[in-house]
Structure formats: structure tokens, C-alpha cells
Amino acid sequence: MVFFSRHQRRGLLAPVIAVLAMTANAAVDGNPLATSDQQTLDALAIKISQDKSFPVLTAEAKAAYKTAHGLPISEEASSSLDAAIEELAFSSIQKAVNSDSYFPKVYWVDAGPRNWFGLDVPGGRYSYDNPDCIYRTIPIDSSLSYIITGYRHGAGPTDVTFSLISDPNSQNTVAHLSGSDLVVNSDGSYTITVNSTSADNQANHIQSTSSAKQLLIRNNLGNWGTEKPDNLTVDLVDDTSGQSAITEAEIILAATWNLQESIVDYGVGALGIKTSLNKVNTLSAPSQSSTLGTLTTQASSFGHFDLADDEALVATVTQGDADYFVFPLTNPWIITSNPASQVSLNSKQAVANTNGTYTFVVSLADPGVYNWINTTGLHEGTFMVRWQGLPTSSSSSTSSTSSPAVEVQVVSLSELASVLPSETRYVTSAERQSLLAQRVAAYAQRTEF
Numbered sequence: 001m002v003f004f005s006r007h008q009r010r011g012l013l014a015p016v017i018a019v020l021a022m023t024a025n026a027a028v029d030g031n032p033l034a035t036s037d038q039q040t041l042d043a044l045a046i047k048i049s050q051d052k053s054f055p056v057l058t059a060e061a062k063a064a065y066k067t068a069h070g071l072p073i074s075e076e077a078s079s080s081l082d083a084a085i086e087e088l089a090f091s092s093i094q095k096a097v098n099s100d101s102y103f104p105k106v107y108w109v110d111a112g113p114r115n116w117f118g119l120d121v122p123g124g125r126y127s128y129d130n131p132d133c134i135y136r137t138i139p140i141d142s143s144l145s146y147i148i149t150g151y152r153h154g155a156g157p158t159d160v161t162f163s164l165i166s167d168p169n170s171q172n173t174v175a176h177l178s179g180s181d182l183v184v185n186s187d188g189s190y191t192i193t194v195n196s197t198s199a200d201n202q203a204n205h206i207q208s209t210s211s212a213k214q215l216l217i218r219n220n221l222g223n224w225g226t227e228k229p230d231n232l233t234v235d236l237v238d239d240t241s242g243q244s245a246i247t248e249a250e251i252i253l254a255a256t257w258n259l260q261e262s263i264v265d266y267g268v269g270a271l272g273i274k275t276s277l278n279k280v281n282t283l284s285a286p287s288q289s290s291t292l293g294t295l296t297t298q299a300s301s302f303g304h305f306d307l308a309d310d311e312a313l314v315a316t317v318t319q320g321d322a323d324y325f326v327f328p329l330t331n332p333w334i335i336t337s338n339p340a341s342q343v344s345l346n347s348k349q350a351v352a353n354t355n356g357t358y359t360f361v362v363s364l365a366d367p368g369v370y371n372w373i374n375t376t377g378l379h380e381g382t383f384m385v386r387w388q389g390l391p392t393s394s395s396s397s398t399s400s401t402s403s404p405a406v407e408v409q410v411v412s413l414s415e416l417a418s419v420l421p422s423e424t425r426y427v428t429s430a431e432r433q434s435l436l437a438q439r440v441a442a443y444a445q446r447t448e449f
């Protein structure tokens, strides 16, 4: 975990140790993410990123992101662009190192920088990484047959989805298995088959089509302290082709292509069309779609903010039919700044109003409200609110009470109390520190083993 310098970590250690004793400890039965395949792929991605820096494409990416953002671009926003594009370039390499469908591995991607296995792994976040979500990939070829073996810890993550996608960048879904349809054995184990055979009435089967390229698995953790991602491994079945593994030159070609597509999909698409075209300090009406990495069972709302030191954005979220929602804040280049800071809250972490809605306050200064979202010093940034586990047939544009919704207003901090519900839960600064220490410790479990 390298979100904190060594010096900062020392200061945090005491509350962290106290809280670790209370939360599920990853060391008890191993960290599902700290696998030898993960170590192999992280090491390979680092090696390739050291050999190959994509100067032309990263320059192109910066230009595209700036255009998508629109003028003016403040110094504050400019200051985080280079780092965001470096993460985008590393994500393109991470996608490429696990693209060999004859030698499939399970790879955790789209995460912040970390130190583990003696490796200094750079961040590879892009396009609205969700701090709740463990994203893992498995390369798939429809002419081959795969068995995925899973193991669920306790009740498991709050939301689980297996999306077979046709392109690791645009992430269009071609087939889908949702967590609610997954059959898990009483001992927590499960297997999923992926091949081109149709198996209409068989549980845990995903039928691949000729356009399938990758299985993208999302494990959304609602309660970070107690929920663990599932164990996942993959085996290729009955392959007698004797195919040799893809070469480093092929991986670099794939990474180049990924970065090229990412510029269009995330720069022009996610940042430009989905986000910047909205009026500042508003959120678009929640909408369901199956493109750009969103799920068919998901509704999303995009927006960007511009707040003064003494202003707050107040958002009221209606959960509707969703099993889970998350309200995450991202920097101007649509990646999280420091997930261990309170930059997001989900429906399990936040406190609800008595009528079931949730009121969030987004501001630079801590207003002492339980459901505060810390901008981490940013005056400008972006949001992608997500509701998951929705029925696919539900229409997002109807105004029925079960539809997800979000309403936003900006007020000065001095007026904040007057616009917040009288039932708003406040915290003392000691409570804030303790909540934050719990969050930091829970987040750190992802890379402890």
C-alpha cells in the first residue's frame, strides 16, 4: 500500500492496529488477490512499462483529455493530468499482459499503486475506478472451453457480476452472469463454465460468442472491513493445440492498441461526452446501458463539480430497486485520488434518512456530517454515481418511486445546516478519526498477506 509515505504510515499505525483486531483479517485464510498469477503478471507489466513508455500516445492522450475537459483548465486540474495518463498507460499494459486466451490467468486490475511481493506496482486506474470494486480479468477465446473455480468467504461481496466482453477497452457486454443467478455450494465453492455451447437451463454457464475477448469480474465490497473478494482461478479445458504463449512483442502491440482505444473510449467518451457536456455541479439523470464498461444491471449518473473553499454540494440519492449504490468522487481526469480517504461512500457505509434516501455533502472542509465526501483538497473533480443489481427491464426514465434518482444543490457552508434534513447525523472529530482509521485499515487488507 503506497498511498502513504513511510513517515505518514508510522503516524497511522496505532489506530490501524487497534482496528485490525476488530475487522476480518486477510491473513486468517489468505488474501484472494495475492496469488502467484497476480505476482507474475504484475512483474511482467512493470518490466514492460520500463522498456516501453508510449511517448507519442501519452501525448495524444493528454491532448484528448484536455479537449474533453474543455477550457479553462486550472493549474490544480493540470497538476494531476500527467499522473492520470501514466496510470492509463499502465492499465493498457496490464490488460495486454493477461490477453493470452491459451494461457489464461486471473488478474486484478484498475487499482491504485501498491507495494507487494517486493514489487513497486504503479497505479493502473482509469475511467471512474470504483473504490468498492475489485476488478479482475480472464482472457477468453470462444473456440476454447474454460472452467472458473471460485470460493466465497462468508456471505461474499455485496455485488458480484461476470461480464463477457468483446473488447477490453470499450467493454461491451456480450454475455453476463449476475451474482444473484450464480449457484454457490454450501461450502462456499462454485464453478463456472465458459464455452460456446449453449446450455440454456444449466446454472453457472456463460456461453461465449465469436466476439468474446475477456471475462470481466466485478466484486463490489459494501462493507470493506468484513467482505472479501471471492477466490478465483481459471483452467483451460481439453486444449490440445500446443499453442505457444504470446511474445513480449505481441503484448506491446496489444498494449499500444489498448492505449489508442482508451484515448477514445475514456477521454472522448467517458470524460468528454458522458461528463463534461453536463452543466457544472449537476448530475445527469441515472441511465442504464451496456456500453463503456457499465453493466446492463447498472444505472449511472455522471457529473463534474467546481466548488469554492466555503461551498458544499449536497446530493440526495434514492436507491430505488438497486441492491447497492455507491457515491464516489474522482479527480478531473476521472480516477480516484486517495481511496483510503473518504472519497466514496456506498449504501452499506453511509447512513440513510428515515425514508430510505441518502443525503451526502461534498466539500473541501469537513462539515462534521457523517455522510461527508472528502474532495481531498480538490476544488474541481468528477463523479460517477452507480446503482447496481437493478432489474434489467426497469426503465430508467420513468419517475416511479422505485427508480434510482439523484438531486444536487450547491450551498455555502454557512447555509449548509439549513438545507440538510433535521435528522442528519453529525460526527465529532474523534468519531471522524476513528471512522477514517477503520476505513484505512479495511482498505489495506486488499494488499496484506
Ligand SMILES: *[C@@H]1O[C@H](CO)[C@@H](O)[C@H](O)[C@H]1NC(C)=O
Residues within 6 Å of the ligand: 029, 030, 031, 032, 033, 034, 035, 151, 231
Ligand atoms: C482462498 O485463497 C487464499 C489465498 O490464496 C487461500 O489461502 C485459501 O486457502 C483459499 N481458499 C480456498 C477454499 O480455496
Ligand SMILES: *[C@@H]1O[C@H](CO)[C@@H](O)[C@H](O)[C@H]1NC(C)=O
Residues within 6 Å of the ligand: 145, 146, 193, 194, 195, 196, 197, 199, 202, 205, 237, 238
Ligand atoms: C461447455 O460447457 C458445458 C456446460 O457447462 C459443458 O457441459 C461442456 O462439457 C463444455 N464443453 C467443453 C468442451 O468443455
Ligand SMILES: *[C@@H]1O[C@H](CO)[C@@H](O)[C@H](O)[C@H]1NC(C)=O
Residues within 6 Å of the ligand: 338, 341, 342, 366, 374, 375, 376, 377, 432, 436
Ligand atoms: C481529506 O483528504 C485529505 C487528502 O487525502 C487528507 O489529507 C485529510 O486528512 C482528509 N480529511 C479528513 C478529515 O479525513
Ligand SMILES: *[C@@H]1O[C@H](CO)[C@@H](O)[C@H](O)[C@H]1NC(C)=O
Residues within 6 Å of the ligand: 316, 353, 354, 355, 356, 357, 421, 422, 423
Ligand atoms: C426523504 O427524506 C429526506 C430527508 O429527510 C428529504 O430531504 C426528502 O425530501 C425525502 N424524500 C421523499 C421522497 O419524501
